[in-house]
Amino acid sequence: MIDQPNSPLRQRMIEDMASRRFKEKVQKDYIRHVRNFAVFLARSPDTATAEDVRLYQLHLAEQKIGAPSVNAAVAALRFLFNVTLERPELARHLAGVHMPRRAPVVLSQDEVSLLLDAAPGLKYRAAFGVAYGAGLRVSEVVALKVSDIDSQRMTLRVEPGKGQRDRYVMLSPQLLEWLRDWWRAARPQAWLFPGQNPVNPMSARQLSRVVRETAREAGIAKRVSPHTLRHSFATHLLEQNVDIRVIQVLLGHAKLETTALYTRVAVNTIRDIASPLEKLKDLVGRVQHA
Template sequence: MDILGKLLFDLELSGFSNVTQNNYLYHVSQFAKYCKKPLQDTDIEDVRRFLHYMRRSKKLSAGTVNYYHTCIKFLFEVTLEKPWNDKKLPRLREHKPLPEILSREEIDVLLDAAINLKHKAILATVYGGGLRISEVVRLKVKDIDSKTMQIFIRESKGNKDRRTLLSEKNLMILREYWKNCGKPMDWLFPGEKPGAHMTVTAVRNFLKRVCKAAKITKPVTIHMLRHCFATHLLESGVNLFIIKILLGHSSISSTSRYLHLVNQNAFNIKSPLDLPIGDNDA
């Protein structure tokens, strides 16, 4: 068994999802191409040079470089059984700017601009349920439960299943799409290849066209619609812990980030400078 084959075996044994397995294999293969020698012959200095190259020469973000770090560390410690030194291979400190979001009015404009029923159904499902791009493309027809008004998401990030909201408007759009677009029986959003689901790249490409048609100049991504889902729910008074469950976050700290995106007027919050002074404060 070659090293990548052994790596795949170790990833499967560790219970990683198929998406994560493919991501690890891709990032490790990029490391192998850079080193131009067998993976079993690589050492810590090879990793240091590679990560430095990806950051300084390729100009990759700290988050992306850290993901390479995670994948190669697994390769070394589990598959190659080689020593790893966190002091010589520190993770980069990440600056995490607050994500930009669309207003509810802008969401309506975006959906109206999606003339293609399939595209509109995908965007409505992402925003209506707070899905990741990898989750929406892998939805199956049976995952849409109109009786409980829920969407079942299988083997998501962290190899976890969860349920999220199925909005009434989303259900109407999905039904219209299903009736008029071939009545798919397995994958909800089939791809061009027989038996395959729509690709992530195809979704990103059509989103650019829809944004152009909607004349939205903000840098819209599918993940931004997930941010919008969480922020708009928070503004409507939904408990933060409920939103955490719907998003599938492992930690409440990830969900708490949306508190910074909320329009404070939604909570009718006043600055203490504007609060009246009571008799007890005199």
């Protein structure tokens, strides 16, 4: 059984994930989803049939499990069947749930200024500045090292980014000044934003909590997270007419269609586009007087 700590199946699946360098969190999530499947079956997953897979998906639907959780379970079971059990015929019966992409929450530049001004101290002002000024994910912000700052080339090295893709992003003079203020005050040695124990970086949860609290204190009514700052970075660049493919590289997106989502919220860009009706203005006037 996969839920037994020392079961051969569990150990093999862990080894399969480790050999592919899955992150520890992903490994734990996959094991949890496969364990849930085993509990549903009341026997080991290596005895599963196509009908078992169908019934389990029906069970998830009846339990009104959210689409993200269903898709995570599907990903875990696909890995189990395709890789660990080498039974791809079962994986073919798994179907994910379509999730409509909602337009992201974006702050105005005034709201970003309010948030940065309200940051509780140099550390968080610098961390907020990195999230907005360089468009980093919260996991990337907290994983930054002092050595990732290149003040000569004015870049930040993001290592490792999502999907293990390293990249460089711009380092603005204003952000560099805030980072230097923070470094002079705290002298961090390895991690740019260390946690309570300097051996470890600040947690993503901690940074997210402080962002939410700061937004409330600043009087920002929108639901704000570190990812909101990343969304705002991309949207504001698009409104400045920065090429969308450049924004894609800065964000570390594998697909352009992911970056294109920001065209739905780039208000300045939308507002500045001339409606085709304007081209008919003179013609409409002539028709009326004919």
